[in-house]
Amino acid sequence: MNGYSSLELILKDILLAINPSREDWSVRFHTIKELQAVVESIENLRDGWGRIQFISNARVPILKLVSGYGISCDISISNLCGQMKSKLLFWINEIDDRFRDLVLLVKEWAKAHNINDPKSGTLNSYSLSLLVVYHLQTLEPAILPPLREIYPGNMIEDLTGVRAAAVKHIEDICAVNINRFKSNRSRLMINRSSLAELFISFLAKFADICSRASEQGISPFSGRRQDIYSNMRWLPYTHKLFVEDPFEQPENTARTVSSNQMKMIVEAIQATRSVIMSPRQKKSKVCCFISGQVAYITFSS
Template identity: 65%
Template sequence: MNGYSLFEHTLQNILRSVNPLEEDWSMRFQLIHELRAVVESIEILRGGCRKLQFITNARVPILKFQGNYNISCDISINNLSGQMKSKILYWINMIDGRFRDMVLLVKEWAKAHNVNDSKTGTLNSYSLSLLVVFHFQTCVPAILPPLKEIYPGNMVDDLTGVRASAEKFIEETCAMNINRLMSNKSRAINKSSLSELFISFIVKFCDISSRASAQAISPFTGQWEDIASNLRWLPKTYTIFVEDPFEQPINSARGVSSKQLTRIEDAFRRTHFVLISSNQNENEVISTLVRPYVSKFVTRTPGNQNNYSRNGLRPQLQTQRAMKPPLQAQHQLQVQRAIYSHQLQDKKMNRNQNSTAQGPAQAIRVQTQAVWRPKSDRGV
């Protein structure tokens, strides 16, 4: 097994460890059900919740706490823009399932290096997700388009008037554009493996600290943008600018401090060194990518305590075939397809029999020919 194959195998084992299992989802939904039952009285929350903390200085005030089953929770009220951002990221995953896998891996890597906590001046989870979006946009060939091609306006500005109408308009616009993208037969397909994508992600941001002084990361346009050329960004100075593609010109990484950005770049550099080192072993790689308690659940390859390969792991993009999703991911996709098909049938049955109009978001066909519609109650 060569270096890339073994690293791919290691990443798949990590994914199986960090992917929520069926019982994990059950516990989360049970906790949400319990919260709904007591949310009328904040005092009742004190009975079953720990580490209550009310964050008043956030753009959207939130209540943080640790609930039953040791699940950390953030509660915000009437945060429609946050819900819609999560939905769009979830829909984007339907373009390419590697997006969700990369987000899971990158978030775990960031937690392992203590650079995924906005309270301490590092990157929040949303900005990390946008970094993955940006990486997929700037691969060759690109995996994701500039997000302006999925939703061309400023999404938050369009959340006005009747909520149901505003949501429907956004869903239909995104569905129509994703459908057009997926049906484009001339679109170049990126077949990079997950290991290649992860390594190139680390390489891409190894100079993030020095580059951030002059350029912003714009998932909306899908490219680096010169800060000096954008008048909307100039009034405020930030250590790093990761523009929110759905709420321009807001900086999703505005809480990152200069000291912590140096640490973030150092985390990228140290990880890159480990991955290309010629003498690393599997345990060292795992300890670089995940937190100690997670590493206990990652399956090791029997007998592989020596080098990954004599030449190490060096970026050789576009050289391997696209990976086959693990069994768990295949099962999740089958469940999603069943849900979407069931919802579509329900909507067809409830539709006026005399109506022949078909909205642009009636269905989206992904490459597997499964029918997809935007789902209204999930995030990525």
């Protein structure tokens, strides 16, 4: 590899492969319509749907299944909190579209190393997204603001009363604050880091977060680390990694991470950094360490 420029090309190839095409979006929307048609009777799911599994012990119980098109689906009922969290992450991308690209790459990397599976004691996709948020908040200069500057309250606690009115109130506050941040001309310094630079610095920061996990957690709400034992909201501390939910404080989104799997996460970070920073590695090997499925499809030889 020849430095950041070679890695940048690889990351763009991966994004090109994993980003949904227009046909993919069409299939997904068709799958949603099919689900809407069958939810009136659970028996209808037995026709054309596979790998049906009810996860009753999840914090929000979900029904997992795969459509006839091979689309993996997680179904939850009346999960307004989850919907709003997803919307807020979607809105944050309006600030800088590198956020979405980096999230996609980090999730793809985590899947390639089997550390994106909360059922086995690793990280869920939401906590990975928040780790990316925190990384972009703590760069110099920062790409994203502390999320309290987007929504200053506890969003979940504010989803009370008339549902439509509560949602509209949150949407209006976020829209105003996002536009204010985007138009703030006082930001003389703009971070122009490439995806390659952001991905490499993310791995370094994630490694540092893991090394301090017994003493410090991260708060995307405030955009900084916090000492666990001086934060009464986080006590008693019984987890291996603490990533606070900025929209439902003080919930820990990384609560599923186990001791053994924490070691696996650290090993994945170290191995990936070693490979992508080596000047003698082949493109196929680097790609395999970030996205196994793309490596087999695009670079197998």
